[in-house]
Amino acid sequence: MRAAILAGIIALALGGCASQVASIRRVPDETPAADNAAAAANAAAFAEAAAAESGNDSAHEAEAHKAQEAAPLLTPADAPPMYTYDPWERLNRFTYRFNARFDEAIFLPAADTYRRAPRPIRAGIHNFFGNLAEIDSIINYTLQWRLKYGLRSLERLAINSTIGIGGLFDVATKLKLPGTPTGFATTLAKWGMHPGPYLVIPLLGPSTLRDGVGYLADYGAGYGINVANLYRGNISWGLLVFNGVDQRANINFRYYSGGSPFEYETIRFLYVRRRLIEDEGLHTKEPAKKAADEIPAGK
């Protein structure tokens, strides 16, 4: 039965939407007044931070000097080349196209429907899944030996599971303990593993081999620990779908909205560069490895 439903969904995704001449689809309302207020607040906060920084220039300089001693600043020559290591390109492109169609036919309509639920309900669902993910974060911060953050995740889990009624309310963030999720992908990076080949994962999207293994390990950890039988019980399948829809509803991305023939290249470029810069952040204490021009990024 489950397999039949899945096959049906995939057939629908590959077939695309119904082909009528014109279709109209309600999308989430825009909130220009609130957006502008948020932009103004952001700008004010940034200006304040910039002013504070220029206020204690010498302290900042000393700090920068210290950081420089730990790891010399990157120069343009250290930047990885614009080429990306993608030996599985044909398969990846096929998966990317499948993901785009699946998104358009299934994922996005589901997320749009979900977005119509009242905000407090959606927030509750989002917080619930976020709280479950704290367990993974605790494990991984420990493995990364970043115990300060691990402790914060532990506190968050304790507070939100109790006062936050099983994770439905994010009380910890209000107590100045913001969530900073991590996972095995970052742990592998911290341990010095290279990203490896670019990999487009069905349904999930852009990744690398290393990150893909990391996500699998995240799921495995959840499955192994099996909190409250949520991962191996009768409702696990439904929870997984709900988690996916909740994630999708919180991502502001539309496949091919730019109409560009080069979207695959652009996304690959941006994804891998972003991960490489995050890796640089993880290795601040060790000098960066010099990138050789002939080796494509990620290899």
Place this chain on the structure above:
Amino acid sequence: MTISTRLKLIPFALILTAATAFAAQPGETSPPQTVSRSAPISESAPVSGSAIGLSDSAGLRATVFGTPPEDMATLPAKVPLSEINIELPWRLPVPGILWFDSKLRVWLSAQNKPAPLAVVISGTGSDGNTKTISVLRAALYGAGYHVLTMPSPTFPGFIVSASHTGVPGDLMQDGADLYAAMQAIIAHLPRKVRVTDIDVLGYSLGGANAAIVKSIDATEQKLKIHRVVMINPPVSLFSSVGRLDRLFAATIGPGDRAVDLLYRRLYAQIANLYRASDRLELDENFLYSAAAVTLKTDAEFSAAIAMTFRLQLVDMFFIGDLYAKTGVITDPAHPPRVGDSLEDIQRDLRAKPFADYFTRVFAPYYLMRRPDATSASLIAANRLDIIADTLRDDGDYYAQTNSNEVIINRRELTWLQDTLGSRIVVYDHGGHLGEVGDRQQVADMLDMLSGHWPRSAP
């Protein structure tokens, strides 16, 4: 570990077009020039004048960062939005690799009472749902209009789904494509959307498109378009683009080597900023602040502007060549297929000046189909002065631009002022589109649309 953290990488591209605060100070509007009949702009080469048009430091900064939030007009709390996907009967066969562009996508914000419809046309290479569109949509919806926003005829999704030629850039042809698409969309609007009047607006290239669409409608009378407002329009597509080519050459350098250097510099800067920060994730907020730190000098602003335009034109170049079968980018006998890597093609295109599109794709295509045409006549046919008499004599055409605009030069600004007379307002700030959404721009735009302009007129 979530999809969201992995997809938030998209704003990385915004490093070049980032929108934070720190823009030019708002200023007073300069008085409209008096009407005087002038000769049309001379027939010289499409590229002339300064590489940055009329712009100055403040203009470049405003072009990159946009209107500061504190100068924004009061916008409504909530704007309903629907997307319409429409299949147009005259669509050319869709190349396999462009399968996702087969339907035209436009956006509608409808009032729930009878109201005038404002159609907004996007700028070069952009779809109908950009940041600029969003601001204009909010202002227009707040003023009681139904708002329909459309992509530029140079946007890949438009070229594939709605163009009669597949080779964009000809003002008249693009106008005809837009006009046909507009009729089809308006005919398919939900019945509860009751339209009392139709006005058309456009920003950047969309401004010129809007004026042409109204001039076509004046003869065909199918939509009875009432008023047109051009926001920061070019006077000649090819001279504006030529200017941006030269800006690219001057600030980034020629060829892909220069693009590579710019990329390496940005990568190192962002990586160093990220390492120095205590962030655990490279997210949108970090990139916005990184943009503000990274982009500081005129040269950096210019490079960002030039690069942004170049990236917007890469797709149009590729698709135009594919349809025209000119073989500049891809072999017409063996076009790329789904699954083929396009990385080398994209890299080659990044390094190509846009003037190449004119000489190697656009001109050969149209010269073959218009036996009487010459290169010079094609350039001339792409200037707003093909409808100069209409612009001068019909009181329903309006324009807004800036004295430090990037995409036009002094002569072109003077021509606009001479032609439109009191129906153009020239602000002393904003560069290219850096004034869109500020109180004065929005108030003036709404007065123009409702026929209350110029305010001093009886």
